Amino acid sequence: MKVVLINGSPHKNGNTYDMLNDIARELNNEGVQTEMFWIGTGPVHGCIACGRCDKTHRCIFDDDIVNPVLKAMQTADGFIVGSPVYYASPNGALISILDRLFYAANDCFHHKPAAACVVARRAGTTAALDVLEKYFTITEMPVVSSVYWPMEHGRTFGETRQDEEGIYIMKRLAKNMVWMLKAIGNAEAEGIEPPRIDTDRPWTHFIR
Numbered sequence: 001m002k003v004v005l006i007n008g009s010p011h012k013n014g015n016t017y018d019m020l021n022d023i024a025r026e027l028n029n030e031g032v033q034t035e036m037f038w039i040g041t042g043p044v045h046g047c048i049a050c051g052r053c054d055k056t057h058r059c060i061f062d063d064d065i066v067n068p069v070l071k072a073m074q075t076a077d078g079f080i081v082g083s084p085v086y087y088a089s090p091n092g093a094l095i096s097i098l099d100r101l102f103y104a105a106n107d108c109f110h111h112k113p114a115a116a117c118v119v120a121r122r123a124g125t126t127a128a129l130d131v132l133e134k135y136f137t138i139t140e141m142p143v144v145s146s147v148y149w150p151m152e153h154g155r156t157f158g159e160t161r162q163d164e165e166g167i168y169i170m171k172r173l174a175k176n177m178v179w180m181l182k183a184i185g186n187a188e189a190e191g192i193e194p195p196r197i198d199t200d201r202p203w204t205h206f207i208r
Contacts, residue, residue, distance in 0.1 A: 001181050002033040004069060004076045008083035008094030010041045015119045015160045019152050020082045022167055023117070026174035032181065035072055037065045044093040045100070053104030066100050073108040077181050079141070081132055082117045088124030090131055102135050111194040113180045114141040115173055117150035119160060125151040140194075144180055146173040 005024060009016035017038075024034040045061040052060050059066045073079065081098070083090035102109065116132035118125050126149055136143050150173050152166030153159075160166060 001031070001078075001178075001185070002035065002076045003027055003078040003080060003177065003181075004072050005034060005036040005079075006065070006069065006081040006094070006097075007036060007038045008081060008091050008097075009119075010039070010091070010093070011084075011157070012038050012040075014084075014157050015152065015154050016082045016084050018158075018160055019117055019119055019166075019170055020080065022170040023080060023115075023174045023177075026171045027178065030175070030178040032078075032178055035076070037069055037072075039065060039091075039093055039097055044096045046096040047099040047103055053100075057104055057106045057108075059100045059104045061100070064097065066097055066104070069101055070104060070108065073105070073112075076112070077184075078112055078144075078177055079109065079114040079136075080117070080177070081114075082119070083128060083132065085118050085120035085124040085128045088127040090118070090128050095131070098132075098135050102139060105139070107197055109136075109139045109141055110197060111140055111142070111184075113144050113177055113184070115144040115150065115177060117152070117170060117173065119152050119154065121153065121155040125149065140197075142180060144173060144177045146170070146176060 005020050007017050007020055027034050044064055083094050114136040116129055118128045133143055146169045148169050152163045
């Protein structure tokens, strides 16, 4: 089993990384492989709706993590994304990456368990989580939860290490991810397959 994680912070080894690392460590302890991608600090293209990914299942922009993540998700079993909170929302660069990632993804995300987690100094956490989880729920991904909303609090680097409840929430999230991955694996072994993706689904546009 393998889970892909995205560090959506411009700080490679900051509080967001620490939070995700707590999750990754717990997953590794349970025998789950992890691969973490960092969005970096360079310019990030927004989606330009060119539609080319509909045929190639790759983004036309090939200078950031979008296409490597798409490739990793072809064989991954789960997905986790973490972000700092900017104005009650995830990091804008991360949103641009997720827009392109999910638009080009085809079926490599469908029915794979996913989770989001965020870091904030004080507030805006639940609004940011809502934005991130909408990517999952429009892609038929089971959302992995914990005993509280997946968030940690801290401003400067290292302050989140004082958030004992937040650290526990992340470890519990990891355990729930492992449980869901095993449950899905057992279901597949018994011949219980997820619903097939409909290629002839109806599309209703409000303006005709």
